Amino acid sequence: MGKVIVCFCEDVTLEEVRRAVKEGYRDLEHLKRLLGIGTGPCQGKQCLVTVAKILAEEAGFDPSEIRLPTFRPPARPVPLGVLAHAELEEE
Amino acid sequence: MRFQLMTLWVMGFPGESRILLSFDGKRVSASRGDTVASALMKSGFYTFSRSLKYHRRRGYKCGRGYCRACLVEVNGIPNVPACITRVEEGMRVRSQNALPSAEFDLLSVLDKFPGLVSYKGLYEGLPGKWFVWPLSWRLIEKLVGLGRFPQEHGDYGKGERVEAEVLVVGGGLSGLAAASLLAEEGLNVTLVDSMETLGGYARLDPLEDAGLHERHEYESPQEAARELSRRARSAGVKILTSTDAYGLYPSKNLVGAYVRESYRSGRHLAVKFKYLILATGAYEEPGLFENNDLPGIMYDYGFRRLIVDHDFKISGRVAVVGRGWRASRLAAFLEAAGVEIVGPYGDLSSKDSERIIAAYGRKKVSGVIVDAGNRRRIGVEYIAVAKGFYPALELAAQAGVRLRFDARIGAHVPEHDGKLRVLNNVWVAGSLAGYLSYADRLASGLLAAYYVLVAEGRREYAEKAAALASSLRAGVLMSG
Ligand code: FES
Numbered sequence: 023m024g025k026v027i028v029c030f031c032e033d034v035t036l037e038e039v040r041r042a043v044k045e046g047y048r049d050l051e052h053l054k055r056l057l058g059i060g061t062g063p064c065q066g067k068q069c070l071v072t073v074a075k076i077l078a079e080e081a082g083f084d085p086s087e088i089r090l091p092t093f094r095p096p097a098r099p100v101p102l103g104v105l106a107h108a109e110l111e112e113e
Numbered sequence: 114m115r116f117q118l119m120t121l122w123v124m125g126f127p128g129e130s131r132i133l134l135s136f137d138g139k140r141v142s143a144s145r146g147d148t149v150a151s152a153l154m155k156s157g158f159y160t161f162s163r164s165l166k167y168h169r170r171r172g173y174k175c176g177r178g179y180c181r182a183c184l185v186e187v188n189g190i191p192n193v194p195a196c197i198t199r200v201e202e203g204m205r206v207r208s209q210n211a212l213p214s215a216e217f218d219l220l221s222v223l224d225k226f227p228g229l230v231s232y233k234g235l236y237e238g239l240p241g242k243w244f245v246w247p248l249s250w251r252l253i254e255k256l257v258g259l260g261r262f263p264q265e266h267g268d269y270g271k272g273e274r275v276e277a278e279v280l281v282v283g284g285g286l287s288g289l290a291a292a293s294l295l296a297e298e299g300l301n302v303t304l305v306d307s308m309e310t311l312g313g314y315a316r317l318d319p320l321e322d323a324g325l326h327e328r329h330e331y332e333s334p335q336e337a338a339r340e341l342s343r344r345a346r347s348a349g350v351k352i353l354t355s356t357d358a359y360g361l362y363p364s365k366n367l368v369g370a371y372v373r374e375s376y377r378s379g380r381h382l383a384v385k386f387k388y389l390i391l392a393t394g395a396y397e398e399p400g401l402f403e404n405n406d407l408p409g410i411m412y413d414y415g416f417r418r419l420i421v422d423h424d425f426k427i428s429g430r431v432a433v434v435g436r437g438w439r440a441s442r443l444a445a446f447l448e449a450a451g452v453e454i455v456g457p458y459g460d461l462s463s464k465d466s467e468r469i470i471a472a473y474g475r476k477k478v479s480g481v482i483v484d485a486g487n488r489r490r491i492g493v494e495y496i497a498v499a500k501g502f503y504p505a506l507e508l509a510a511q512a513g514v515r516l517r518f519d520a521r522i523g524a525h526v527p528e529h530d531g532k533l534r535v536l537n538n539v540w541v542a543g544s545l546a547g548y549l550s551y552a553d554r555l556a557s558g559l560l561a562a563y564y565v566l567v568a569e570g571r572r573e574y575a576e577k578a579a580a581l582a583s584s585l586r587a588g589v590l591m592s593g
Contacts, residue, residue: 024403024473025404025406026401026402026403028399030164030182031181033164062181063181063184063192064179068396069399071501075462085520092510093511095360095511096359098371100371101267101269103267104269104272104379106269107270107380109271109274
């Protein structure tokens with residue numbers, strides 16, 4: 023059996039997400055901390071919606087009840103050197 | 114070696130001047146328009162690196178810099194996205210997270226023993242044996258990880274501060290429509306887009322679109338993208354391409370962005386805005402089936418881009434995944450380009466009668482298993498995934514905009530006040546706002562621009578906005 027990947031950055035499988043929901047994890051933020059989804063180089067741009075759908079299906083939620091995790095800058099990867107050289111606002 | 118050099122030189126002659134680079138020590142010849150990703154794939158290298166935990170093969174997927182599956186090391190700089198990095202003469206490209214190389218990675222045994230590299234597996238597998246934990250942790254930290262430390266320093270300028278009356282983030286149909294209208298109305302407009310060429314998805318879709326034609330008089334999304342880009346330019350919009358807006362700080366009316374100049378250089382950009390239009394577009398939904406991460410499996414945009422921008426020759430069959438209008442459009446596009454396709458199929462997430470349940474292949478995809486009551490193996494060279502798309506809502510969400518689940522698109526969208534406004538001086542448009550069809554996306558960009566003009570005291574636009582809003586509502590109902 024091949025793996026069905028839902029988070030390509032952190033190699034998290036469909037199986038693992040389903041199991042975690044069965045074990046009682048009911049929140050994307052918790053699944054993120056447990057499995058690492060959304061914490062890799064793409065920062066959740068591919069996995070979040072899929073995982074939200076699996077959660078809704080397995081836990082019998084209405085998708086509108088699902089809370090997305092907190093979003094923080096940077097929305098895209100930025101080399102630290104760019105920020106270090108930037109003249110940011112002095113206030 | 115000399116012989117190899119000779120043949121490459123001869124092959125590249127007389128069409129155009131060739132660029133030589135290397136990948137894990139092997140020579141790769143590219144043409145000027147190539148990105149590192151397209152050059153590698155044209156030379157038959159589909160595995161760029163290995164995934165950081167199970168060391169599975171990773172390569173090109175989204176084609177526009179967000180999935181980060183294509184990261185490679187270039188001249189000692191790690192984590193360079195190959196799909197948005199132009200080839201340069203003499204580039205030394207190396208695969209990441211692989212020992213000794215992405216093609217033959219000894220660490221791929223971890224794929225067979227997942228417990229070894231999972232903290233959870235570790236806890237479950239070693240109950241009570243606390244004394245081995247520190248050792249195992251150290252081992253995990255050696256085996257998994259992303260890239261090597263930089264061997265070179267990047268070259269980053271001092272950064273730039275820009276004041277804009279209007280900042281538009283995203284240069285797809287909606288962003289372009291908004292920016293060009295506002296500039297034509299005399300406002301000082303800055304537009305940033307993460308790609309090198311403006312036009313978003315529409316740019317890669319040359320087939321006729323009835324809605325666009327009826328409501329906006331463009332033949333095709335591609336023509337609309339081209340025409341609107343031209344208009345934005347001639348109206349004097351300050352355009353910054355290859356620029357990633359990474360942060361929105363609403364209390365300071367500030368957007369932070371990173372202008373990528375090359376794989377090793379770039380500069381910071383801070384844009385102070387009076388009005389902001391977010392038209393950041395959408396990401397694509399991955400296919401769900403076994404081995405859905407094999408190289409050769411790409412998203413709609415990435416697949417189109419190879420053909421349109423890089424003149425990539427598709428040899429062999431392509432399986433299309435997705436059941437909506439985007440999958441049908443992709444199928445039609447591929448057929449028009451003379452590519453043999455199978456599908457479109459559903460996948461494990463759909464209840465379709467014909468679903469792809471698995472892909473197979475050793476180094477890249479070589480076939481799919483389709484379940485249609487009975488199971489069939491079909492040989493294919495590529496899989497193009499065109500399922501749903503979901504809003505790129507990071508900037509809005511960072512700024513504290515409430516998110517609302519939109520059942521029509523099956524994903525969250527920023528919640529607006531009914532007039533596309535999400536914050537006092539911030540509007541959303543296009544697929545970010547949940548609009549699906551090209552015609553609606555374009556119209557919502559215009560509408561956002563109307564609202565900005567109204568906010569700027571241009572009363573004559575209030576009526577226009579009301580009319581367009583109601584036709585857009587009707588349009589949305591039709592496409593929903
Ligand atoms: S980031 Fe390069 S293919 Fe997605």
